[in-house]
Amino acid sequence: MDNDFMPDCPIPFAGSQVDFAELHRSEAKLAELQAESRASTILLHKGQVASDGPQLLRAAPAQVAALPLYDPGLIFLGFEGDGDPVFAASLRDDSLLPPDALIDLRLQGHRLAADALALAGRARSIFDWHRTHPFCAQCGQATVSSEGGAKRVCGACETEHFPRVNPVVIFLIEHEDSVLLGRGHGWPPGFYSALAGFVSPGETIEEAASREGLEEVGAVLSGHRYLFCQPWPFPSQLMIGLVSQARDKRVTIDKKELEDARWFSRADVSAVFSKTGEAFMRPPRTTIAHQLLKAWLGSASG
Ligand SMILES: [Zn+2]
Numbered sequence: 365m366d367n368d369f370m371p372d373c374p375i376p377f378a379g380s381q382v383d384f385a386e387l388h389r390s391e392a393k394l395a396e397l398q399a400e401s402r403a404s405t406i407l408l409h410k411g412q413v414a415s416d417g418p419q420l421l422r423a424a425p426a427q428v429a430a431l432p433l434y435d436p437g438l439i440f441l442g443f444e445g446d447g448d449p450v451f452a453a454s455l456r457d458d459s460l461l462p463p464d465a466l467i468d469l470r471l472q473g474h475r476l477a478a479d480a481l482a483l484a485g486r487a488r489s490i491f492d493w494h495r496t497h498p499f500c501a502q503c504g505q506a507t508v509s510s511e512g513g514a515k516r517v518c519g520a521c522e523t524e525h526f527p528r529v530n531p532v533v534i535f536l537i538e539h540e541d542s543v544l545l546g547r548g549h550g551w552p553p554g555f556y557s558a559l560a561g562f563v564s565p566g567e568t569i570e571e572a573a574s575r576e577g578l579e580e581v582g583a584v585l586s587g588h589r590y591l592f593c594q595p596w597p598f599p600s601q602l603m604i605g606l607v608s609q610a611r612d613k614r615v616t617i618d619k620k621e622l623e624d625a626r627w628f629s630r631a632d633v634s635a636v637f638s639k640t641g642e643a644f645m646r647p648p649r650t651t652i653a654h655q656l657l658k659a660w661l662g663s664a665s666g
Contacts, residue, residue, distance in 0.1 A: 376473065376650040377595045380482035382442040382450060389511035394440055397449040398425040405438065405451040406487060409458040412466040413484040418477040420484060421465055425451050432456040436494050439513025441487060451512075452487035470598055473650045481650070485597035492599040493527040501525065528600060533573045534560035535606040536656050537583055539613050543633060543660060544581060545644065546617075546625035556626065556644040558653040560603070573608050581625045582616030585609065591659055594652035603652045607660060634661055 388397070397403055404422035407414040414421035429438055434454040441450045458466060467473070469488060473481050490513055497516055500507050505520035516525045536558050537544035545556035561576035563569065570588040577583040587609035594603045617625050628636075628643055635641025637658060647653035 374478050374482070375592060375594045375652065375655060376478070377482055377485040377597060379478055380486060381479055382444045382483055382486075384514075385440065385442040386514070388443075389440060389514055394512050397440065398429070398438065398451065400449055402447075403449040403451065405453050406441075406483065407461065408452060408454045408484075408487060408491060409456075409461070409466055410454075411488055411492065412468055413488065414461050414465040415467050415476060415480070416465070418475065418480065420476070420480045421461070425449075428453045428455075431460065434491070434495065435498070436509030436513055436516075439487070439490055439494075439509070440511075441483065444483075450483070452491070454491045470650075471648075474648065482595075485595060489595075489597040489600040490527055492597075496599075497525060529595075529602050530600060531563040531569070531572075532560055532596070532601045532603050533563060533569055533576065533606060534558050534603045534652055534656070535573045535577070535585075535588070535608045536660055537577060537581070537585065537610050538607050538660070539610040539627075542613070542627045542629050543657070544583065544610065544613075544615065544625055544627050546581065546622045548621075549623045551623070552645065554642070554645040555647075556624075556628070557647045557651070558605075558656055559622075559625075560653075563604075569604055569606070573606055577608060577610070580618050580621050582614065582618075584611040586611070591656060592652075594655070596652070605652050605656045607656070630661065633657055637661060 403425050405425045405428045406420045425438055434456055438451045438453050441452055444450050469484055500518035500523055502523045503521045505518055507516035507518050510517045546559050547556050559576060559580055563572040573588050574585045577585040585608040588606045591605045593605055596603045613627055615625055632643035636643055636646050
C-alpha cells in the first residue's frame with residue numbers, strides 16, 4: 365500500500381548530482397579550482413537565477429570574480445559531472461546579463477531541467493543565508509564566509525555558523541477517499557493546497573501535523589504516513605510530506621490563518637489533474653503539494 369505513493373522523480377529542487385566536496389575547501393584549493401578551465405559559475409541576482417533555456421547560464425569564475433558581487437563573492441557549490449568545479453555568484457548589477465535571462469524559481473522554475481533546478485535552489489538558499497547572517501548570534505560581531513561559503517566564522521569569538529534548514533510538515537488530510545485542502549488569504553482565486561506548518565521545538569513530525577491540523581481546521585488527525593520530502597529554497601525549508609487521517613469531516617477554520625478549507629473527492633482531484641474539471645486550481649508542478657496530490661491520486665483507494 366505505502367509503495368503506491370510515488371512522486372514524480374526526481375522531486376523538484378532535489379536530486380542534485382553535485383558533490384558538495386566537504387574536503388576540498390581550503391583557500392589554496394579553491395583558488396586552484398577557480399582557475400581550472402572546466403570550472404564554471406552560475407549567476408544569481410536578488411534571489412533570481414540566470415538561465416539559458418532549460419540550463420543555467422554559466423561564466424568563467426575569474427571573469428565573474430572581477431564583477432561587483434554581493435557577499436560573500438563566489439561560493440563553491442561542489443563538483444559535477446566528471447569532477448568539474450561549479451561555483452555561484454550573486455551579481456549586484458543584472459544589466460550585465462542577457463535580457464530575460466533571470467527567472468523567478470518559484471514561478472518559473474519548471475522551465476529548468478531537474479538538475480539545474482536543484483543546483484539553482486541550493487545556491488539561492490545559501491546566498492539568502494549569507495545575506496541574513498552578517499553578525500554572530502553569540503556575540504553580535506561581524507562574521508565572514510569560510511570554506512567557499514559552506515560556513516561563516518565570527519571574527520571576535522570564532523564561533524562557526526552553518527546554513528540552517530527549517531523543517532516544515534505539509535500534509536494531505538484524508539477521510540473516506542476525500543482530501544481537505546486550504547487556501548490562504550490573498551491567494552489567486554480558486555487556488556487550494558495542502559496545509560503546512562513549521563515544526564516547533566520539542567515536536568515530532570507527527571505531533572506537528574496533528575497540532576497544525578487542529579489549529580487551522582479543527583481536524584483531529586492520526587495515522588500520519590510519511591511519503592517524501594522536498595528542499596524548498598524560499599528561503600530554506602525542508603518540506604516533509606505526509607498523508608494524515610481525519611477522524612471525521614468536520615471543519616472549523618481559523619480565519620486568521622486560512623481564508624477557506626474544503627473537502628475534495630478523489631473524482632474532483634482527478635478531474636483537476638486531468639484538466640477535465642475545475643473544482644480548484646492545483647498547486648504548481650514544482651511544489652511538493654502538487655506531488656503529494658498526484659501520489660495520492662495514484663494510490664489505491666482506502
Ligand atoms: Zn561571535
